[in-house]
Amino acid sequence: MPALRIILLFFLIVCAVAVSFSRRLLVSVSIYMAFSLVMAIVWLILESPDLAITEAAVGAGVTGILFFVMLKKIRSIHTNIMAENGADPQEQNAAVDRDMED
C-alpha cells in the first residue's frame, strides 16, 4: 500500500512545515502532537510496534504534556510580571497572547 505510505509521509512534512509557520505556540505544540501520532502510525506500518507504542506514549503523550505545562508556566510568570507592574487584567491577557505568538 504505497499510496497510504505516501499520504502519511506527506502529512508528516506538512505538519513539520506548519509548525514553523503557525503563529500561536499552542497551535504549534498541537501540530507537533499530531505529527508524533502520525509518526507512530508510520512505524506501525513499518512493522516496528515497539517504536510505535513508545512514540505514542512519549511523543504525543508526555512531551505534549510537558510542552503544555511549560506554556502555562510561562503565562503565569508573565501574569506575575504584569501584576507587579500594575497592569489591568484585560491588558495582561492581551500581552500574554502577544507573547505567545511569534
Next chain:
Amino acid sequence: MGSSIFTNYEEIAAVLLFVIGLMNLLMQPNLVKKIIGLDIMDCAIYLFLAAKGYIQGRMAPIYVDGILSADHYINPVPAGLVLTGIVVSVSVSALMMALTICLYREYHTLNLDEIMMLLHKQEREEELRLLSEGAGEGDT
C-alpha cells in the same frame, strides 16, 4: 544519481524532515519552536533508521508460533537503536524546556534574538561603566 530515489519514499521524507527540523532549530528565534524543531529532527533520523530496518513482506521482530527462522522477521537492530534514541531526545527536550522557563523568568521573552540584543546592550554599558570608573581612578 543512483536509482533508489524512486523507491525510497521513507528515506526521502526523512531527509526533508531532517532539514526542516534543523532549520527550525537554527533559524527560529522562538525557543519553543526551536525545541519542536529539535524533536522533528530527531524523529526524522529515527524514521530513516526504522525504514532501513524494514524488509518487504516480513513480520515485526516478535516470535510468533515458534518460528525461529531469520527469513520471517525484519531487522531488529534499527528498532533497538531508535528506542534508545527516543529516550535521549525526550530527555534533551525536557532539559531545553526547563532552560526556556528559566530564560523567560530572567528576560521576559521567548525570543532568543531579542535576548541576545539585550545582552549586547548590557555588555556595552557595563564596559563603558568600567572604563569610566577606571578613568576616574587614573585621574585621582
Next chain:
Amino acid sequence: MTFVQNFPFFSIILSMFCAIVSSVLSGKAAKWLHLAMVTTVLFLSLGVLQYTLVTGESYTYMMGHYPAPWGNEIRIGPLEAIMAAAFALLMLLSVLGGLDHIEREVLGSKQNLFYILMDLLMSSLLALIYTNDLFTAYVFIEICTIAACGLIMAKKVGRVYVSAVRYMIMSLVGSGLFLIGLSLLYSITGHLLMSPAKEALENILPQSRYTVPMTVILLLLTIGLGIKSGLYPFHTWIPDAYGYTTPAASAVLSSLVSKGYIFLLIKLMVRVLPYGSLAGQHMTNVLFVFGIIGMIMGSVDAIRENNIRRMTSFSSVAQIGYIYMGLGLGTTAGMAAALFHVISHGAMKALLFVSISGLCETSGGRMDRLGLKGAGFRHKIAGLGFTVGSLSMIGMPLLTGFVSKYMFASAATTAEPVKMIAAWIALAISTTLNAVYFMRTVLVLYTWVPQEQREAKDYRPSGTEDAATLGLALMNLGLGIASPPVIAVLSKGLEIFG
C-alpha cells in the same frame, strides 16, 4: 584474562555508580566521593597503562556475553590508557582548583547534583575514550553534552542560562548531524562496531557507487564532532560557555569535554576509515583548512577581547585549530602531535582558568584588563600560575606548549610541501598573536600599583586552590621537560590503535 584488564570497565562503571549514589548524599559527601572516584580512576588507568605497555598490544573487552559484531565492546591500548589517566588527573586538579568557588557559587542543596554531573561527565569521557562501538559513542556524547550544559548553568547567576541555551543548540545540531551520519554509515556497512565497519568499508569502497555516500557521511560525522568541539566557524558558543560559569566547570569544559569529541574523531579516522581512501583525504584537507583559519582567527578574536576569561576562551578556539591542523596534515606524525597537544592544551587551559579565578577574586570580581592591574602582586600564586600558563601557551622552551609547537612544526615536514609551508606560516602568525595578548595580560598583572592596592581585599586564601595551581604548573613543566616518554607512549599507542 588477567584482573588488570577489567580496570577500564571498572572505572566507567565506578563513576556511574558514584553518580547514582550521590543523588541521595549531601553535597559534602558527594564531593569527597567524587574526589575519591577520580583518584581511583587515575590509579586504575595508570595500572592499565603499565599493563598495556608491558604486553605491548591492545585488547578488546566484551561488555556482556557476546563477542564482537553482536555485543558491545570496549578496546584498550596504551593510547587510550594514557588519555584516561591524563583526563582523570586534569579533572582532579581542576575540581580541586575550583572547590571553594563551587561551594560559594552553587546553591547548597544542589551541590550533590553538581558532583553527579561531574561523575557522569567523567564516565562519559572514559566511555568515549574506550568505546569501540559507534552507537555507544553517540549515547555517551549525549551524556557528555547534557552534563556540560548542566555544569555551565550550575552557577545560576547572570547570563549562564543564555550560555547554556546557546551551547545546547549548537551541540544538538552537532549531535543531529553525527546521528544521521551514523545511520547512513550503518545503512551502507551494516555494522555499528568500528572494526567490522572498517572491514565492510574496505570491501565496498572500491565500488564507485559508494564514493558519494561515503564522502557525505564523513562530512556529516566530522562537522557534527567539529561543532561540538568548537572548530572555528562553529565556535560561537565557546566564549559564552566558558566565560561565565564557575571556574572548575570552565576548566573542565575547555580542557576535557571538547577533547573527548576530538579523540572520538581521531578514532573514527583511524579505526573506521580505510587507510588512504579518497574520502579520507578530502576530509583531512578540509580539516587542515579549517584548523589553520581557526588558529589565526581565534587569536585575532582573543586580541580584541577585554574580558580575561572570554579572552582565554577565544584562545581555546585557536588551540583547537592547532589540533585540527595537526589532524589535517594527514600523517602519523601530525596525529601524534595533535594527540600530544590534546593533553598539553588540557594542562595549559586548566591552569589558566584556575589561576584566572584567583586573580579576579582579589580584584573585586573584575575581569577586564583595567581592573586586573597589579593582581599579580595581590595573589602571588595565581599570578605565577597565569604567567606559567601564558608562557607555555606562547611556546616558551621547557614548558609543554613549546613541545607541542615543536611537534607540529616537525610533523609538518612529513606532509606535502604546500601544507608544510602553510602550517609553518600559520604557526608563526598564531604564536606572535598569542604572545601579544598573553604578554599584554601578564604585563597588566604586574603593572606597578601603589602599596595599598597590593593587599588583597576581601580575599580568603584557599589551600586547595593554591595546591591545584601549583600542581597544574608542575604538570606543564613536567610535560615540557619529560616529554620524550609521553611522546613514546603516544606513538606506540598510535601504531596499534587501528
Next chain:
Amino acid sequence: MSRRNPKYPGSFWEHFTQWRRGEYDPSQGKMEIKAPGKKPERGSWLPSALSQEMRDDYELGMKRRIGAFQRVYRVMALLLALTLTVLLLVTVSFLPAFGDVNAPENNEVARRYIEKGLEETGAVNIVAGMILDYRAFDTFGESCVLFIASCCVLILLKVDRDEDPHSQALEDMNDRHYEPNRDTVLQMAARLLVPVIIIFGIYVVLNGHLSPGGGFSGGAIIGSGLILYLTAFGFERTGRFMTEKLIKSLTLCALGFYCIAKSYSFYTGANHLDSFITPGVPGEILSAGLIVYLNICVGIVVACTMYSFYTLFRKGGY
C-alpha cells in the same frame, strides 16, 4: 625613556600603554559614539557624558548591524539547507532500495539476533532481548541520560524551601492557577481512567519481553497516569504518596540495581565465568533472565522522572 613620560599625550607609547591596560581599543570602533569632528578629551565618552542622541545613534547602528548580520545569516542558512538537502538526497539515491532483503544491514548480526535470540536471552520480543542483553551497555547509558537530564532540571527549577522562602511562596501562589476547583468532569474522568492507564502501563512493563513495549514506554504510560491524577486532584492528594523522598529512593534503588546487575553480567561475560542468570522458559512472565527485572527498573525510573519533570515545571517542587 622620555617617551614614557605621560606628559606627551597621544604619543604611541601612551596609546600602547592604554591599550595594554584595556583603556583604549583601536579595533573596536569607538568612533561611532564620539561626537563627530571633535577630538574627545580623555573620559569624555563616559556614560554620564553620553547624550541621549548619541545613545540612540549607537542603538540604531547596533540594530542595523544586527539586521545586516541576520540577513546574511538567513541567506547562509537557506543555502546550507539546500546544500544539505541535495547532498542527503543524492546519498539516499545511492542507498539500497526500501525493503530490500539484500541490503547490507541484513547481515549476520541481525541473523543471529533473530535465530539465537530466544535461546540466548529467552525474550520473545527480539528487540527487548537485543537492547537489554546483547547491547545492554547502550541501554544503560540511555538510562543515565534520563537520570542526568532529571538532575539538570532539578538544578534549574527546584526551589528549596529553606534557602529561598520567597520564591517558594511565589511558586505556591502561582500554582493556584492549576488547581481545579472541584472540576467534576475532570475528576470523574480521572477516577475512571487513572487506574486503567496505570494498570495498562504496568502490563506493558511486565510484558516487555513478550510483547511490544517495555520499560520505557510502560514507564511513560504510568507517568502520564500519575500526571493525570495530579491534574485532577491537586498536590494535596498526590503529596500523600509521591513525596520527594520516595521518588529519590525509588530512582536510587532502580538505577542501583540496574547498575549492579549489569556490572555482574558484564564482568562474568568478559571473564568467561558462569553466570547464574538463565533464560528460563520462554513465554512466561518470569523468564528471559534479567530482562524482566531490568524492564521494571527502567519503568520505575521513567515513571518517576516524568512525574518529577511535570511537578518541577509546574511549581518547582514535589
